[in-house]
Structure formats: structure tokens, C-alpha cells
Amino acid sequence: MRSGKLVIAQGGGPTAVINQSLVGAVLEARRFPRIERVYGARFGVRGIVNEDFIDLSAESRAALEAIAATPSAALGSTRDKPDLDYCRNIFASLKAHGACWFLYIGGNDTANTVHIVSEEAAKEGYDLRCIHIPKTIDNDLLENDHTPGFPSAARFVVQAFMGADLDNRALPGVYVGVVMGRDSGFLTAASAAARIFNGDGPHLIYLPERAFDRAKFLSEVKSVYDRLGRCVIAVSEGVRDADGMALSVRLAGKAVKDAHGNVQLSGSGALADLLCEEIRSELGITRVRGDTFGYLQRSFAGCASDVDRREARDVGEFAVKQAIRGGGDGSVAIRRSGDYAVDYGLVKLVNVAGKTRAMTDDFIAASGSDVTPAFKKYLRPLLGSDLPQAARLRGGAVAKVLKR
């Protein structure tokens, strides 16, 4: 039986629980004498190419547990999207360091990198077991019921909208909250779980899966405002018009692009400001406020779903078990069974790599500006326990006595 090093890395946008997966993998790996050392690559695959490794073999269990409870990627991450040459350099470094196992935690771009490295190793006949561990707040990986990181981000969005709706109820007006999600509306849709009583917001939810129509939007906002005297709106940063162009891009003029050629949607309040200005000028409503949840929703300290924590830990541990038992390379996937349990499987890397899962029609209301009960049922168990509950005064109205 071959022995050697295990190399693990974290890629893409951080989440509240990606370190759980790291620690799950590291602790599990340390159980196997065949795994001589556990190396963590700093700043994703860039760290592999640069041989920027730290040895996690000796890190104490208590220290690792503290890391697991810390949001963001403890090893550092990268937005690099490696091409074939880059992947060859990754493979060369892994080989030079005697790696027999390569685990990479991330989204669909990360899965793609794992896939290319896996193929390079196979071409050379080098025995490198490559496993992709899922992570993304966007919940946009195929083959998965949901992905680690999404439930905690969703919980943040729920707590944010619960508070924003209470605030808006106290000081009525229109509130627009812009939520992350380039191509998939899951995270924005999660805002629906903030509703407890009838009349609670968000009253309107706009997803990238449906073309954003300005006239329809204004008409829907007006309708809610006329009925309730207020309106709370959840909007995905990725909403796009019928031509498929993101609103935030159309308004930005010059767009900032990342290494993947993706336009930067986050880290700017422009979309919320634009929508607020439209509502103010077109509907004549005075009190209109917009917030962009930005980086808080993926990294806020102290808001993780316990279900998410457990599952993120599990997928890291499961990845090592799969790696050590041999067999084909693959991507760990979460499946749901019953109501509510999960099990894990290993699926082909090509089924996940570079592909994007969007919300299906059964999750989106016919209006196009809300979710269905099926989505709420899907979401509820993911949010975890001890979700804050908003309460409302019921007290009876007092009769008026003044003659006016």
C-alpha cells in the first residue's frame, strides 16, 4: 500500500464553515499512518505552485477545533482559474512533494481544477487520488441537494431580513436588500424564511432566474406599498434584464472583472442605490432605503447554522475516507433523504466542474417575484436550530376620546 503526503487547499469565496471541512479532513487524515504528513497549501492552488505549504500534521486538536469554528478560509484562498499549464505546475509540485492525495475545497471552478489535475496525473500514470470537497454560499453545484456554506449564508440573510422587516415596520417606507448570487437565486430566495406573520417581508423577491422587468418591478412595489404602507424587497445582485445583461453591469458602465472574466457584482452598493432611486423618482415615495449585504453574508462571525457546521465537517471527513479507500477521483456530494437527513456520495468531477445549478421552476412562484412553499420546505431544515423568532404586540386598540 502506497504512502505519502496529503495536500489540501481552499479555493474561491470563503464561507462561514469552509474551515469545518478543512478540519474534518485534517483530523480524519491523521488517523491513517499511510498519510505521512498533511500539508495545507496557502492561498489555494497558487500555494501549491509556489510550494507555499504549511504542515498541519502537528497542529493540536484544540487549535484545529478553534479554526473550524472560525469563518473564512484559514489557509487563504484564490480566485485563480488555472488553465492546463497552471494545472501541470500544480501537478509537478504535488509530485515533487510526494503527494498521494489531493483535496480541494471549493465551488464549480475548483472542481474543474481538480478535474484537470486528476487527468494530468492519470496521463503520467502517477497515483494521485484527487477529491473535490463542495463549498459555496451560492448553492449552485449540480449533483448536490445543497452545498456547505449556503445554509449559514442563508441564515444570515434570514436574520438580516427579519431585522430589516421589523425596522421597516417601525419606520415604514421601502427597503431594498441586495443579496449575493451571480447566477443562482437560492441565497436571495432564502430571505422568504424571514416571514413569520402575515404581512411580514420580504414582500417581493427578485431572482436571476427570472428576467427583471423594470415596469413590472415598479408596479409590484407600488401595489405592496399601497396595500401595507411599506414594502421590503430582496434582490439578487445577479438580476438581469430580458437580454441577459446584469442590471448592475448595465448601470455600472465600466465593469470591474475578475480573473474568471466575471464582472464584479459584490463590494459595491450601486445596484441598491439604483433601485432606490427608481422607486423614489417613479413612485414618489419619500422614505426609500437600500442595503447591500456584501461580504457580511459569507463571513460574518457567529451566525453559522449548526446543520451546516456538521455537514461541512462531514464532507471533509468523507473525502478522506473516499481518498484512502482508492477507486476513482470525484466530487463529494450531499444528498437529502427523508425529512431531514443527509448522506454523502462521490460523483464524477465532470458532473460538477464548471457547471452551474440554478433554481428550478418548482421553487419560484408563478409571479416571478416570490418563492413557492416547496422552496421554504426545502430550506427550513438547513437553517439549523435556535433561529431568532420575531414577536409582535397583540394588544387591543384603545377607544379615542378626543373630538377632532
Place this chain on the structure above:
Amino acid sequence: MRSGKLVIAQGGGPTAVINQSLVGAVLEARRFPRIERVYGARFGVRGIVNEDFIDLSAESRAALEAIAATPSAALGSTRDKPDLDYCRNIFASLKAHGACWFLYIGGNDTANTVHIVSEEAAKEGYDLRCIHIPKTIDNDLLENDHTPGFPSAARFVVQAFMGADLDNRALPGVYVGVVMGRDSGFLTAASAAARIFNGDGPHLIYLPERAFDRAKFLSEVKSVYDRLGRCVIAVSEGVRDADGMALSVRLAGKAVKDAHGNVQLSGSGALADLLCEEIRSELGITRVRGDTFGYLQRSFAGCASDVDRREARDVGEFAVKQAIRGGGDGSVAIRRSGDYAVDYGLVKLVNVAGKTRAMTDDFIAASGSDVTPAFKKYLRPLLGSDLPQAARLRGGAVAKVLKR
């Protein structure tokens, strides 16, 4: 001994714990047979003028406790800043409903309203006990060591910057987080408590108490970025230049004003976007992101400081005790004793009404872009227990093997 109704209202911006003060007052009031009914005015003093009262006398204790744990103002709030005529209408309504006690929870504008109503009652020789109960996330009331609402908002800011700094560490660049606070920098300054290890952000903190100098700002950002390869910045929405004009106003061109004549600073991402654009264009740094914490910081569900919850409850209860025992009208104030305990007193309304407390020099570092250890010592006990702790990997570097 006179008996009658007690009327309570909530004014100004909601907080995470203003309902604790409401419930503290209501439960305490129900202990006194002299207080025949407890009326809540909906939407602040506007509800008093409109006789929009609900009877809280019969609300169950469990229901009230659920309200206490809910952020935002359960009675509704108002931004109205009553003039003398308005206050006469308030008084007329209170009198018509047989109110003997008037409690109003809010900030310095609210205290001013209580003061005018108190004077009106005195002029008429009507026995109305008027007490102001402090609340504001800005922490800007005179006579108080700190004000209920601030500790919970500060906790949100700390957890947000803790997460944002971890995120920025994983994907280095410049991050700008804009925090509420028109005239007082306390809430922005609280971000300093997010630092645990050396090198943790926020690395720079800009407060309204110090003139914002664009050149100094850019030079400081460059200096941190050159040293660490990243930079996390906390900026108060109220930062202003040497002429005293708020940056967000100067850039806004047309400014949206509220009923108090205050320019709307919150509910827009413009300041963060402006600062990011400056850093991008002047320093040539590519990855620059800005978030505006907006309404989340005052209403986010599930992020209250337990110390804040207790104190907010206490000031509501204390207000009723003071009201029932007679004596002069006043404003409840929190005083700190020892390390760390508080007691409460009643101070003159004029000492609080319409006045603003800013951070004193001993809390602001000589650089003008950080806080002092004295401020951190002041803040720490307010944040409450079980604050999330960020951990860091220590693992030793692995030697390189590739020749490049």
C-alpha cells in the same frame, strides 16, 4: 395618591434592545395598582396625537418576553421632531386619556420632546410625570456612560469586521466598511474590538470627530497595503472634511433630508463606493471592495449583547420606579462603577435633550485614524459574553523542493 394611566412610546431609530426597555417598563408598571392601565402609543408621539393607543395591560408575560427578545420597536417609531404646537397636542391627548405617567424611549431628540411636554404639563399644573428612557446605537447621549442599543450594534460591528478581516486575509485586497454614526464615532470605533492577533484589521478607523483628509487617507491606506499586502478600513458614515461637510453629502450633490433637517446618510452605498474608487484610481490597487453595514447593524436579529439586554430592561424598569415615587421629571442615565458594574440615576432632561456627545480625545489615537487602549477597555464589557473568537493556523512552513 393619584391614579391613572401610564403611556409609553418608542421614538427614533430602532435598536436590537429597545423592546427590552418597553417590556421592562410595562411589567414593572403592572405591579402598581395606582397605574390603572398601561397604554402603548403606536409610532411614537404621532400615535399619542392620533390617539393610536394599544392597551398593554392584558398582554401575557410570555408574549411580552417574546417581544423583549425581538429587535426593532414593537410599538412602531417616528422621526417626527415635535415643535411646541405638536407637544401641546401630545399633552392634550395624554390629559384626555387620563395619563399620569408618560415614558418615552429614544435619543436626544426624544428627550427634547419629553422636556417640552413636561413643561407644558407644569404650566397647566397638571400632574404628569415625564421620564425619558435612553436608547441610541450612536451612544451619543450626554450624562450616560453608554446608552442601551449601542452595545448590541457595537457587537454586530465587531462580528462583521472580524468576518470581513478573515475574508480579506483569505483573499487579500482593500476592504472598506462604512458604519452608522452621524456625529459620534463610537460605533465605528467599536470595530477595533474585532482585532485579536497582530496584523488583524481594521487597520485604519476614520471617525467624524477628526477631519477627513483625502491625501492622509490615501497615504495611510497605501502604507498598510505596502506592509501587509491588504488593508481593512472602518469609516463612519458621518466623516467630514475640514470644512465640516460630510463626505457623503459632498459627493451626493443632491441630498435627501429627513424631518429633522438631517441629511440622509444611511440607506445608500455611495460613500463606500466613492472611497473604493479613490483607492482604485489613486493607488492602483485592483481588488478593492466596500460594504455599507446599513440597517443590519441596528436591527439584525440574533446578535444582541446580553449586557445590553439586561441594561435596556433595567432602564425601563427604573423609569417606572422613578415615575411612581414622584419627584422631578428627568432622563434615566447609565453610570459605570468599578470594572464592570452599572447603576442608574435620573438626570435633568435639559442635560440630555437635543445635545450630542462625541468621542473624547482620550479615546482617539494621536494618528486620528485609530482608537486608544482606553477606548478598548471602555468597550470590552459592553459587548457581552460569548463573543466569537477568530483562530489562526500556526503550522510550520514546509521546505521547498522544486528548483525554479
